[in-house]
Amino acid sequence: MRPNLSSLLLTAAACLSLTACADAPVTRAKGLGIDPAAPAPAASGSAxxxxxxxxxxTGYTYWDNTPPGSxxxxxxxxxQRAGGDGTWQSPITIAVGHSIVGGRxxxxxxxxTRFYLPRLRKYAIVEDVCGDGPxxxxxxxxxxxxxxxxxxxWIGGKGVSPAASDACARRITAVQSxxxxxxxxxxxxEGEIATEGCKVFL
Incomplete structure (x- = not known):
């Protein structure tokens, strides 16, 4: 579970921001693995x-995950653990915001839910939550x-230092498509973000 990200907010101003993304339809693809207990995302329309x-x-790492070092x-x-190489078959774990109301x-x-991130050229799948507390x-x-x-x-980082992982997180942080x-x-x-060079393409 991803903790509070206030430290990343401090570095966001120095990161590349791509604001020309259009809210436009792309194509149709079969929806995968939707949790029937959770409502459909308001922003996505049909599944x-x-x-x-x-x-x-933003990115979270092995070193700043909850619990840290996991x-x-x-x-x-x-x-059962965060991972993935960014391919369709093995999309990278992504964390999203959530709410807790009445214990739900x-x-x-x-x-x-699956996403594709053109700036990273990676597929991702929702498997974690971002933000903690009641x-x-x-x-x-x-x-x-x-x-x-x-x-x-998830950018990984177990095989690199905490400082290198943080630098990678700063590099990918941006408004993007x-x-x-x-x-x-x-x-x-293809590959774990932290160990394949934190490469961006746009």
Missing amino acids: DVSRQFPIYL SAIARPVLR QTLDYPAG TPQGGPCHTGHNGHPWLDI AIINPPRDLPVH
């Missing part, structure tokens, strides 16, 4: 429709960043 829209992306996740779908947890996007809906992960939904992608319910055949730069 079968691919749609491109701007999001605020790859624990809150809502497993494809795996509701994710902003259901567990199993009222996570009051935190930035749920409320978003300057009107954009906030997504937090995402595709929800993407098609399967988009370009992929």
